[in-house]
Amino acid sequence: MSDVLAIADHRRGELRDISFELVTAGRELANETGGDLHVAVISGDTERFGEQLKLDGVDTVHTVNHGEEFNHGVYAQTVTQLFDAVAPQFLLMPNSVNGLDYAPAVANRLDLTYVSDVVDIGVDGSTLTATREMYGGKVETTTAVEADQVAVSIRGAEWPATEDTGDATVEAFEADVDESAVRSTVTGFEEVGGGDVDISEADVLVSVGRGIEEEENLDLVRDLADALDATLSSSRPIVDAGWLPKNRQVGQSGKVVTPDVYIAIGISGAVQHVAGMKGSDTIVAINTDPNAPIYDIADYGIVEDLFDVVPALIEEFQ
Amino acid sequence: MKVLVTVKEVAAVEDEFQIAGTSIDETYLEYDLNEWDDYAVEEAVQLQEAGIADEVVAVTIGPERSEETIRMALAKGADRAVRIWDDALEGADLLDVGAKTAILEKVVEEEDPDIVLSGVQADDDGFGATGVSLADALGYEWAAVVNHLDQDSVESGTASVRRELEGGVEELTDVELPAVLTIQTGINEPRYASLRGIRQAQRKEIAPKTLGDLGLDAAAVENELELTDMYEPETESDATYFEGGPDEAAGQLADLLREKGVGAQ
Incomplete structure (x- = not known):
């Protein structure tokens, strides 16, 4: 044996x-x-x-x-x-x-x-x-x-x-x-997450996670995405909360993306998320926790509060 | 129709913490209802509100401390709860799937529900196995990682569900009842307990039971798993950090992004 x-x-x-x-x-x-x-x-x-x-x-x-x-x-x-x-x-x-x-x-x-x-x-x-x-x-x-x-x-x-x-x-x-x-029957499969945008086609993604805290704070990252002419995506908790539709979700159960630039904002970098974005050319992470696993795969990092960094970044591009 | 929900109080760890031996010091832990179970409770309560479930029973394995968390499930609408704990469970740092199955199997046999809802996994030990193991032990049918349940189908004796597969694909499956469904986050929007719900929950029953009450002895929950080490994962970061405060860092990041052609009109 x-x-x-x-x-x-x-x-x-x-x-x-x-x-x-x-x-x-x-x-x-x-x-x-x-x-x-x-x-x-x-x-x-x-x-x-x-x-x-x-x-x-x-x-x-x-x-x-x-x-x-x-x-x-x-x-x-x-x-x-x-x-x-x-x-x-x-x-x-x-x-x-x-x-x-x-x-x-x-x-x-x-x-x-x-x-x-x-x-x-x-x-x-x-x-x-x-x-x-x-x-x-x-x-x-x-x-x-x-x-x-x-x-x-x-x-x-x-x-x-x-x-x-x-x-x-x-x-x-x-x-x-x-x-x-055998008392369950598979009746079909369905691709989900179609709709207005295909995040896997984007060159630049501004991606937001749990660190954004409240739904109304999403406007902040929307403004950044607009300023950078980028597409908005997110990690799972944002979609689970119903703040963004499923087609914006990056990760194992969402979309796999490989943009030129991926900016992770308030995303800790759980393994299921990383599986969906590790192929990005350049990864930027903004997260207050210096031990967050997102920094393991990030090329550039800012260990500061996103609510301080993001407005400053928007200003740079206006 | 009766719905049973398995719930677990789990500990979340603060950003900064200390490990002592094979556990994390209590001062760095915050106890709460397991995130997946919160969605399972909501799904059960919705079945009740739709007039499909007559009774929702929450079941947990946990010490007396966990009653506070379990009461949140009652405040959200579960009718009563059963809490199993025993001296024999006290010392184990990791309760294996077989032990949890043996305990919950006895409770389900006593309660005889049509549907058991459990979270896909618990955030602390992360086994992701108890629901399916329990179903198999009971001879119930099951479906794992369910992110949609068609309420109307339930009354016909077959639950039509969607299972969330990888890569944005969902599997449509019909599951004969009785069944255990393991619930994925995002299936619904868990409610906050109302003040009225919280008041009512104070009067709802949480029945404590020991292994003996279930007809089990300590041997049934003997653990073959031994936690031998716990450590913080090594950070492998070779990132370039922009420092000097938020404004300075944002400026450096802006330079990098412009260099890469981002935001160029």
């Missing part, structure tokens, strides 16, 4: 990036345990996915041909059966939105200890050490798990993707899916 089983993530005909990151994390773990790395892909075009997952470091790819799109009822049953067949020491799953929808059920069904959203993992004998964030990213922690078998979900973009092809064996896995236990 030293193998590692990783479950690939896909949507609407494409393997998602985290699938290739799971391979890297899985290979690291398998090197520690001395076991094999198994990767499973469930539903969709499993023939093509199976070929794409024959990556460096993978020993066996298991393909489960059942339906097109993700369904947690199918996944929960299938992953449980794969786990019993492979009998791995570690089960790796993605901490994606779909991962959130099946990984806890699998862990419950298999009575496994579950550690979610890890950003680093190590093994010391029979102890797994997982690095995780707590308190909204304010601290990092290490958690030791003493168990023969453990279920883990990994955060996206923490491991590099494995891209090189290897010589894995691809095997079809015959899952026994009880359809009467």
